[in-house]
Amino acid sequence: xxxxxxxxxxxxxxxxxxxxxxxxxxxxxxxxxxxxxxxxxxxxxxxxxxxxxxxxxxxxxxxxxxxxxxxxxxxxxxxxxxxxxxxxxxxxxxxxxxxxxxxxxxxxxxxxxxxxxxxxxxxxxxxxxxxxxxxxxxxxxxxxxxxxxxxxxxxxxxxxxxxxxxxxxxxxxxxxxxxxxxxxxxxxxxxxxxxxxxxxxxxxx
Numbered sequence: 001x002x003x004x005x006x007x008x009x010x011x012x013x014x015x016x017x018x019x020x021x022x023x024x025x026x027x028x029x030x031x032x033x034x035x036x037x038x039x040x041x042x043x044x045x046x047x048x049x050x051x052x053x054x055x056x057x058x059x060x061x062x063x064x065x066x067x068x069x070x071x072x073x074x075x076x077x078x079x080x081x082x083x084x085x086x087x088x089x090x091x092x093x094x095x096x097x098x099x100x101x102x103x104x105x106x107x108x109x110x111x112x113x114x115x116x117x118x119x120x121x122x123x124x125x126x127x128x129x130x131x132x133x134x135x136x137x138x139x140x141x142x143x144x145x146x147x148x149x150x151x152x153x154x155x156x157x158x159x160x161x162x163x164x165x166x167x168x169x170x171x172x173x174x175x176x177x178x179x180x181x182x183x184x185x186x187x188x189x190x191x192x193x194x195x196x197x198x199x200x201x202x203x204x205x
Contacts, residue, residue, distance in 0.1 A: 081204050083141075084141045084143075085202055085203060085204050087138065088141075088200050088201075088204075089202040093138035093139045093140070094109060094110070094138065094139075095109065095110070095198040095199075096108065096137055096138075096198070097136040097137075097154070097156055098133070098136075100134060100148075101114070101130065101132070102117060104117075108156075108195045110195055110197060110198055111194070111195060112194070113161070113192060113193070113194055113195075114192070114193045114194075114195070115190060115191075115192055116191045116192075117166075117189070118189060118191060119163070119189035119191065120160065120163075120191045122160055123160070124160050124161070124162060125159070126159070127157055127159050128157070128158055128159075128160065128193075129155065129158075130157070131151060132148055133145065133148060133154045134148060134149070136149060136198065143204075153200065153204065154198075154199070154200055154201070155198075156195070156199075157195075157196045158193040158195050158196055159196055160191060160192070161194050163189075163190070163191050163192075165187045165189055165190060166187055166188040168187060169186040169187070169188075170183070170184070170185060170186075171183075171184040171185075171186055
């Protein structure tokens with residue numbers, strides 16, 4: 001057994017002050033006599049890892065832990081795509097997205113104002129498209145890019161509201177007894193964007 005696994009089990013059994021029994025069956029570890037002083041669904045009288053539950057169906061977990069066992073039959077991918085496409089086509093859900101702008105990630109929705117610490121070339125009032133979309137989702141679904149979503153699947157548009165500069169930042173460096181001092185005033189370009197729309201293609205592939 002690895003040292004990390006043994007230390008994690010020892011930390012888990014700290015309150016019981018009792019050394020657990022560790023049985024090794026191939027690559028499966030069964031932990032017995034694990035007791036805890038606080039009530040928790042995972043702190044049962046006997047704990048078995050998920051791998052042992054999948055290999056041996058005769059060993060059942062505690063009734064409080066039965067909800068932690070994953071399903072052996074995941075839904076079909078085509079059914080998931082159809083369900084998400086149907087929800088997008090209805091248009092009742094409010095979409096959100098995570099976009100990448102000037103080295104930072106912003107979580108946005110329709111009507112939000114974003115302050116970007118950079119100068120963007122378009123003029124004030126022009127409408128632009130944000131192409132670096134990392135994630136988009138709604139109430140019951142989330143689409144995650146690897147790392148970006150395709151331009152055909154998602155379209156996020158914004159309008160430039162204002163261009164300005166930040167407050168003055170003073171950078172002063174001084175070396176004592178050396179008659180050396182540097183004084184500098186620094187400003188940062190700021191651009192304010194308003195999110196106009198977040199659209200997702202109803203036909204996902």
